Amino acid sequence: MGEVAAKVVLFATLRKKFGVRELEVKCDGTVRNLIEKASMKLGKDFFETIYDIKWG
Amino acid sequence: MTGGFMGRILKVDLTAKTIKSEPVDEEVAKKYLGGKGYATYLLYRYLKEYKRKGISPADIDPLGPENVLIFATGPGTGVPGFPSSGRYHVMALKSPLTGSIGSGNSGGEWGPFLKFAGFDMVVIEGASDTPVYLEIVNGEAELKGAEDLWGKNTFDTNRILKERVKGKNVSVTCIGPAGENLVYMACIVNDEHRAVGRTGLGAVMGSKKLKAIVVSGEEKVPIADPERFREVSRKCLDKMRKNSVTGEGLPTYGTAILVNVINNAGILPYKNWQTGVNPDAENISGETLADKYLTRRRACWGCTIGCGRVTSVKTGPFQILSSEGPEYESIWALGSSAAVKELDAIVKANHYCDELGMDPISLGSTIAAAMELNEKGYIPEEELQGLDLKFGNAAALVEAVWRTAYKAGFGKFLALGSRKLCELYGHPELSMSVKGLEMPAYDPRGAKGIGLTYATANRGGCHVTGYTISPEILGIPEKIDPLTTEGKAKWSKTFQDFTCVVNSTVNCLFVTFALDANDYAELLSAVTGWSLTEDDVMKIGERIYNLERVIINELGFDGKDDTLPQRLLKEAMPEGAAKGQVVELEVMKEEYYKLRGWVNGKPTPEKLKELEIEL
Numbered sequence: 001m002g003e004v005a006a007k008v009v010l011f012a013t014l015r016k017k018f019g020v021r022e023l024e025v026k027c028d029g030t031v032r033n034l035i036e037k038a039s040m041k042l043g044k045d046f047f048e049t050i051y052d053i054k055w056g
Numbered sequence: 057m058t059g060g061f062m063g064r065i066l067k068v069d070l071t072a073k074t075i076k077s078e079p080v081d082e083e084v085a086k087k088y089l090g091g092k093g094y095a096t097y098l099l100y101r102y103l104k105e106y107k108r109k110g111i112s113p114a115d116i117d118p119l120g121p122e123n124v125l126i127f128a129t130g131p132g133t134g135v136p137g138f139p140s141s142g143r144y145h146v147m148a149l150k151s152p153l154t155g156s157i158g159s160g161n162s163g164g165e166w167g168p169f170l171k172f173a174g175f176d177m178v179v180i181e182g183a184s185d186t187p188v189y190l191e192i193v194n195g196e197a198e199l200k201g202a203e204d205l206w207g208k209n210t211f212d213t214n215r216i217l218k219e220r221v222k223g224k225n226v227s228v229t230c231i232g233p234a235g236e237n238l239v240y241m242a243c244i245v246n247d248e249h250r251a252v253g254r255t256g257l258g259a260v261m262g263s264k265k266l267k268a269i270v271v272s273g274e275e276k277v278p279i280a281d282p283e284r285f286r287e288v289s290r291k292c293l294d295k296m297r298k299n300s301v302t303g304e305g306l307p308t309y310g311t312a313i314l315v316n317v318i319n320n321a322g323i324l325p326y327k328n329w330q331t332g333v334n335p336d337a338e339n340i341s342g343e344t345l346a347d348k349y350l351t352r353r354r355a356c357w358g359c360t361i362g363c364g365r366v367t368s369v370k371t372g373p374f375q376i377l378s379s380e381g382p383e384y385e386s387i388w389a390l391g392s393s394a395a396v397k398e399l400d401a402i403v404k405a406n407h408y409c410d411e412l413g414m415d416p417i418s419l420g421s422t423i424a425a426a427m428e429l430n431e432k433g434y435i436p437e438e439e440l441q442g443l444d445l446k447f448g449n450a451a452a453l454v455e456a457v458w459r460t461a462y463k464a465g466f467g468k469f470l471a472l473g474s475r476k477l478c479e480l481y482g483h484p485e486l487s488m489s490v491k492g493l494e495m496p497a498y499d500p501r502g503a504k505g506i507g508l509t510y511a512t513a514n515r516g517g518c519h520v521t522g523y524t525i526s527p528e529i530l531g532i533p534e535k536i537d538p539l540t541t542e543g544k545a546k547w548s549k550t551f552q553d554f555t556c557v558v559n560s561t562v563n564c565l566f567v568t569f570a571l572d573a574n575d576y577a578e579l580l581s582a583v584t585g586w587s588l589t590e591d592d593v594m595k596i597g598e599r600i601y602n603l604e605r606v607i608i609n610e611l612g613f614d615g616k617d618d619t620l621p622q623r624l625l626k627e628a629m630p631e632g633a634a635k636g637q638v639v640e641l642e643v644m645k646e647e648y649y650k651l652r653g654w655v656n657g658k659p660t661p662e663k664l665k666e667l668e669i670e671l
Binding site: 015 | 341
């Protein structure tokens with residue numbers, strides 16, 4: 001699959017924590033890559049919050 | 057008496073104006089716990105006695121003196137350290153709204169304070185010829201005249217009685233004008249903003265001319281093994297603190313956190329369930345409520361979650377200086393269902409529901425049904441008497457609330473509930489109800505398991521009977537595909553049985569986001585002194601569910617009533633994540649009946665024997 005444009009929409013505590021309602025990212029179409037790409041804008045804490053594992 | 061129980065049931069005959077105390081039967085409590093379980097056992101005994109006297113269950117008038125109303129706590133209620141145990145359960149033999157069993161649950165302080173006043177349960181028989189209230193103080197009970205309280209709203213009633221009964225741990229549960237006026241969806245309100253919401257139990261109380269029950273006392277709930285209990289309690293409360301729902305989501309946003317989540321899943325019913333996507337969901341979301349109207353949170357007795365919202369609308373036509381809520385269900389019913397996008401109007405309408413004593417789910421859904429009837433031209437204009445019931449009309453929604461409570465103008469039709477309203481205007485298919493109880497805020501075309509739960513719930517369209525939204529949408533305890541029917545029967549049954557345990561322990565259902573049946577077995581064992589395993593606890597739950605099912609079978613309900621509105625079975629979801637879906641109920645129902653050991657919605661004799669249910 002080639003690159004796709006996706007929107008990440010944050011609600012409730014995630015919205016409060018990261019200070020954004022939604023952001024657009026380009027990713028390879030997998031959920032993991034979507035979160036990784038979003039984390040490049042929101043910080044590694046976003047990845048670690050979603051996956052409950054250390055980034056990297 | 058075994059730990060967790062005060063050992064006494066108060067029995068009040070309002071016709072004869074007699075009061076007596078009976079002991080809690082420990083053998084019954086071992087099989088049914090307290091709360092919903094014990095109350096269901098008692099209701100079956102009443103039904104049996106009525107049949108022996110030649111009174112057919114079908115002939116019992118839900119607003120007549122034969123109906124029985126039971127206020128019940130359980131072995132967890134009021135035990136300091138028992139997770140979120142500030143609750144009580146109320147049941148009636150028959151609901152005026154549905155004709156099925158009446159059942160509801162509430163938080164606040166009243167449940168624990170009933171136990172501190174010396175009693176586990178209060179059973180109300182008969183009907184008074186004049187308004188009365190019941191005072192239970194330090195182990196003694198008395199009926200007093202309530203002529204001066206009749207007509208008052210729940211807030212005034214609460215304040216007057218709390219002032220009148222000066223003592224420790226005073227709490228009032230009461231009805232407002234809606235209950236007095238026998239509105240079919242009237243509820244019972246305690247501590248001003250907590251309610252036994254569903255199935256019209258406020259009207260049952262009103263039919264008995266029982267205005268309120270005020271309790272006060274300082275007794276302590278006994279614990280069989282305090283040291284073991286402290287250890288288990290600490291472990292459970294720690295689990296709840298670390299859980300993302302009970303430890304973070306609910307405390308921060310309350311149940312309103314669900315609005316955006318459920319809308320995003322494409323199952324937030326909009327315009328009387330015509331679709332599951334609300335374009336204005338953000339306006340009425342928990343995030344918006346927190347930003348604009350929240351002043352602080354509030355917790356029920358003994359609860360570490362604190363999901364209650366204290367709110368205020370400072371300016372505008374829907375100003376309300378202090379209120380509580382609205383909850384997710386109220387936001388949906390008084391908002392999304394009616395396509396109202398003004399959150400301040402929803403706060404106001406919800407406040408009126410608490411003040412006047414009405415179930416916002418049934419009321420909001422009935423108003424939405426009326427809006428669809430009106431927009432399609434089925435209601436003659438003169439019958440509306442000027443009430444412009446159109447989708448999105450916030451002012452009409454707020455007006456409809458008080459008109460319903462007082463049966464004023466078109467309100468007298470709204471007061472019947474959506475099933476009878478829609479039948480009256482020739483379109484019963486527009487009532488989004490099951491067994492006459494309006495369904496709550498999850499469209500099962502996008503979460504098939506909740507559809508099965510709605511269809512098979514004994515009290516009617518109910519989500520808390522078995523909250524399969526938890527795995528289907530929230531991924532707790534694990535994520536399952538909401539759009540398949542496979543495996544949903546097992547989930548539904550498991551949740552229904554476990555919820556019976558929760559409602560018979562009587563603590564808050566929300567703790568089950570973090571705690572499981574094994575936790576309940578450990579907590580209950582430590583409090584009561586019984587040795588319960590996870591399997592024992594689940595069997596108790598299954599027993600309670602089946603006995604309740606036997607009661608509704610006697611009331612005339614069977615497999616044909618375990619169904620859903622045609623809109624959900626035949627009309628495909630037009631948009632969103634569940635686009636194109638309908639509910640394939642029959643395939644799930646067949647599997648469910650097999651798992652339950654039921655034929656045509658009735659437990660078989662073999663199943664009853666297996667569960668040790670003696671009829």
